[in-house]
Amino acid sequence: MQQSHMMTDQGEQGKSWMLYHILDRYIGSRQVVAIRRKTTLLFDQIAQRTKHPVKIFSTGSSAEGMEMKGSDMDYMMIDSYVKVLSGDEDVRCVEDSPEKTVFVMRDTNSRPGYVILQLVNLGEEGCTHMADSIVSVGDQQFISSEIYTHLYAESGNMETHGPAVSLMKEHDDNEAKGDFDFSHSFPCTSWPRQANEWRNRPRLYGWPNETLRYQIVKGGCHLVPVGDKTSSGAFLQWRISFTTAERKLIHSLTHVQFLVYGLLKYLLKQIADALKQLLGDTEVVSSYILKTTVFYAVENTPESFWKEENIFHGFMFCIKILIYWVHAGYCPNYFISNNNMIFGKVHGENQKRLLSFLVELYGITWDCLSIGEYIHPSLGQLVSRVRNGEWQIAQPTPTQLERDHDLKTFLKIFPLANNSFVLPITLKRLTESSTDLDEFIGYFTTTKALCAGGITIFEKHHATAKGNKQKYKALRISKRFMAPFSSVCTSPGLLLLATFHYQTGNYMKAIELCEQMISSFKMFVGDGSFVSKDIEKYKLI
Secondary structure (H helix, E strand, O other), X not given: OXXXXXXXXXXXXXXXXXXXXXXXXXXXXXXXXXXXXXXXXXXXXXXXXXXXXXXXXXXXXXXXXXXXXXXXXEEEEEEOOEEEEOOOOOHHHHHHOOOOEEEEEEOOOOOOOEEEEEEEEOOOOOOOHHHHOEEEEOOEEEEOHHHXXXXXXXXXXXXXXXXXXXXXXEOOOOOOEEEEEEEEEEEEOOOOHHHHHHHHOOOOOOOOOHHHHHHHHHOOEXXXXXXXXXXXXXXXXXXXXXXXXXHHHXXXXXHHHHHHHHHHHHHHHHHHHHHHHHHOOOOOOXXXXXXXXXXXXXXXXXXXXXXXXXXXXXXXXXXXXXXXXHHHOOOEOOOOOXXXXXXXXXXXXXXXXXXXXXXXHHHOHHHHHHOOOOOOOOHHHHHHHHHOOOHHHOOXXXXXXHHHHHHHHHHHHXXXXXXXXXXXXXXXXXXXXXXXXXXXXXXXXXXXXXXXXXXXXXXXXXXOOOOHHHHHHHHXXXXXXXXXXXXXXXXXXXXXXXXXXXXXXXXXXXXXXXXXXXXXXXXXOOOOOOOHHHHHHHHOO
C-alpha cells in the first residue's frame, strides 16, 4: 500500500519511486542481479579448472550484474606463468619457481598508475609472445606493452582497443553488435605502493568496510599492457589495474547504489552521439569514469542517503561530482587519487564545451532522461507513461515477474557445465548452497555435467564395446547419467534422453518421451538462447 501511494504521488519522491521500479525491471531486480553475479563466479571457477596457463576473470557489465543493449563481454586473461614483484620484495624468490617469468615494477616518468616491468627471469614455460616482446635498454631488459598487445592481436586476427583485443560477434536478435574484449594481464600479489593512500585514507561512513579493504589489499593487482598516452615512454609502460578489486566493490553496493550506477551508464549511451559531435571523441567521458564517480559518491555519503525514493537525487549527485571534476580539469582515479584520468583529454576548448554540456544536463533535471535514441523508449518516456496510468511498466504482476525471473535464470546458467570435468565444482556449489537460487544453479549445472558425461560414455562404448554384457553396462550408466537432466528442461534434457532410446532401438520409449514434450512445455532452451516464439509459448503457461 505504501508503494502504491508513492507511485500515485506526482512529486519528486513519487517520480523517484517510479524511476526505481522501472530501473528494477530495466537493469535488473535484486534476484536477477544475483543470478548474473553467481553464474559469472561459477563460470570463472569452471575456467580455473583448466590446465591452460592463462586463467579467465570475467569483467565488464555482465560480471558486475548488469546487462544493457550494446554492452561488452569483457574478460581479463591472467597469465599464471608470470609473476610481478612490486619492487619491495626480494627478487631472489625467483629461485623457487624457475619455470615462471618474473618481472619487477619500476617507476617511470609518467602519471601515477603506470610502471615499466624489468625482466628478472625468463621462465621455462609460458606464451610464445613473451620472449619476442622483450627489449633491451642499456644493460637491462624490459617487456614492451605495445609489442606484447600487437603480437596477441596479430595471432588471433583481432583489433586492439587500449590494453584489450576485441572479437566481434553478431547477436541473434540483430539489435546490436557486442564486443568480446580480452585484456591480457600479469598478476602481482602485492599491493602497489602507489595505492597506499587508498588503503590508509579515513572513511567517515565506513565504505568499503575493513573486511572488504583487507580482501582487496590481499588480492594485489594486475598489470595490463597499455602505456600513458601523455608520456613519451608509453611503448614500454604497463598500467596498474584494480579490476578484481572493482568487481568486489560493485558487488558490495546496495541495490539502489547499483541502479544509480546503471542509470549513469544508460545516460552515457544516450548522449554518446552528442559527445562525439561536441568533442569528436566518445571516450572522454568513459564508463570507467562513471564507475569512479559512483565509488567516490558512495564513500562520501551515509548509506541512509541511498533510498529508493531518493534514487534520482543520488543520480544527480553523481552528475554534480562529474561537473566538479571537469571544472577542475582533474578526475582522480579511485585507487590512485593523484592519477588524473582526464589529463590530456579535458582542457582548453574541449573542457569548456564538456562543462557547459554537463551543466545543461544537470539543469534540465528529469528531462535528461529523455535525451537520445540509442535505447528506446527512453527512461524519461517510461516515467511519463507510468505517471499517465501505465502502472504495469513499473509494477508488473507477480506472474510476469516470476516468468521473467525464470527466463533470465535459464539464459544465464545454460551455457555452463558443458563437460563432465566440472562436476567437482558444481557438486561443491550444490552441497554448499544456502539459498534456493544457489541450490537450483548447483542442481542444474550438476545434472548438465552428468548428462555430458553420459553422452561421452555413449559415444565411446556404443560402437566399440566388446560383447553384449559390456555394451549393456555402458548404456545403462549412460542412461543414468542423462536421466536427471531430462527432469530440468525439455530440450536438450528430455530430447537427449529420447534420442538415446531411439539410438538404442527402444522406439516406443522414444515416442513416449516425444509425446511428453509435445503435451507439456517444461522449458525449451535449445542452444541456450531463447527466440521470440519460445518466450511467447512460455507466457501461455
